[in-house]
Amino acid sequence: MEPEREPFFRAPWPVLALLVVILAAYGMQSYIGAEAVNYALGFSPASLTHGRIAPLFVSVFLHGGWPHVLVNSAFILAFGTPISRRVGLDAVGALAFLGFFLTCGVLANLGYAAIHPQSVNVVVGASGAAAGLMAATSRLMTRGPGLAPFFSQPVLSMAGAWVGINLLLGLAQSLGVAGLAPGANGAMVAWEVHLFGYAAGLFLFAPLLRLIHRYW
Numbered sequence: 001m002e003p004e005r006e007p008f009f010r011a012p013w014p015v016l017a018l019l020v021v022i023l024a025a026y027g028m029q030s031y032i033g034a035e036a037v038n039y040a041l042g043f044s045p046a047s048l049t050h051g052r053i054a055p056l057f058v059s060v061f062l063h064g065g066w067p068h069v070l071v072n073s074a075f076i077l078a079f080g081t082p083i084s085r086r087v088g089l090d091a092v093g094a095l096a097f098l099g100f101f102l103t104c105g106v107l108a109n110l111g112y113a114a115i116h117p118q119s120v121n122v123v124v125g126a127s128g129a130a131a132g133l134m135a136a137t138s139r140l141m142t143r144g145p146g147l148a149p150f151f152s153q154p155v156l157s158m159a160g161a162w163v164g165i166n167l168l169l170g171l172a173q174s175l176g177v178a179g180l181a182p183g184a185n186g187a188m189v190a191w192e193v194h195l196f197g198y199a200a201g202l203f204l205f206a207p208l209l210r211l212i213h214r215y216w
Contacts, residue, residue, distance in 0.1 A: 011077060012084035014094040018101065019073050022126060025061045026069045038062055042122035045113035060105035062124040075130035076101075079137045083205075086140060088214060096212050104132025104200040111196025121190070128193040132201025134162070139205055145216050147206055155202075162198055166191040 029037045043059035063069040080101070087093040087100070108128025113119075139147040141154035148155050169191045209215040 011081050012089055014084045014089065014097045015077060015080040017094075018080065018098060019076060022061055022063075022069060022073060022076070026063050026066070029062060030066075034064065038064065038122055038124050042124040043109045043113075044122050045116050045119045048113055056106050056109050057102065059109065059122075059124045060102060060126050060129055063126070064124060068125060072126045072130050076126065076133065079130065079133040082140050083133050083136050086214070087209065087212065092212055093214075096208060100136070100201075100204065100208050101126075101129045101133065103204065104197045105129030107200040108132070108193040108197030111199075112190055112192045115192055121188075123190045123193060125193075128197030128200075131162070131194045131197035132204075135159070135198040135201035136205035139202070147209075147215075150202075159198070159202065163195060166194045 026034075041055055041058045042062055043055040047055055063072065080097070083100070084093070084097045087096045105126060105128045108131070109123060112123055135158070138155045138158040142148035142152065150156075169189060173188055173191070206215065
């Protein structure tokens with residue numbers, strides 16, 4: 001009797017569903033015209049002053065190119081998998097996972113707007129939301145049934161590395177060096193979005209688990 005074959009990887013269905021939506025969205029976006037869609041539906045801080053709320057949410061599912069969308073998809077697959085399993089694979093868990101992802105992305109955009117309130121630069125991509133998943137994953141790096149404390153070594157190490165990388169990215173861009181981030185394809189990167197998304201995921205993961213009664 002042959003042993004049962006294990007799949008190459010097992011990603012939870014909510015993560016796969018999210019990736020299908022993101023990839024399909026960019027496929028449609030590239031068919032229509034990526035730049036035109038980003039200009040019309042991408043988020044810019046100045047758009048908030050005109051009462052445009054929809055780009056806050058829609059921009060999370062828009063991207064600047066296939067390298068951009070593929071890099072973000074890889075991050076979502078890697079860090080979304082443990083989060084999705086932790087919140088559960090039933091309907092409540094799936095909604096919690098997708099809501100958490102979108103909340104991190106929206107708060108990342110709002111954080112960028114708080115720093116650059118008058119900016120007309122268009123921000124698109126799921127990197128802020130993906131950073132939130134990464135931060136939440138750092139709190140799962142513990143042997144106990146609960147979450148790793150904020151001042152534990154895994155949480156501090158991941159946060160320090162992420163902050164350091166993005167501050168260096170911001171410094172490089174201020175010196176005129178652009179396109180250093182994976183998938184940037186030569187474009188400027190809203191590195192502040194990465195930091196605000198990470199902070200959102202770090203601090204909101206525990207309240208999410210308590211809200212759906214799955215902290216332990």
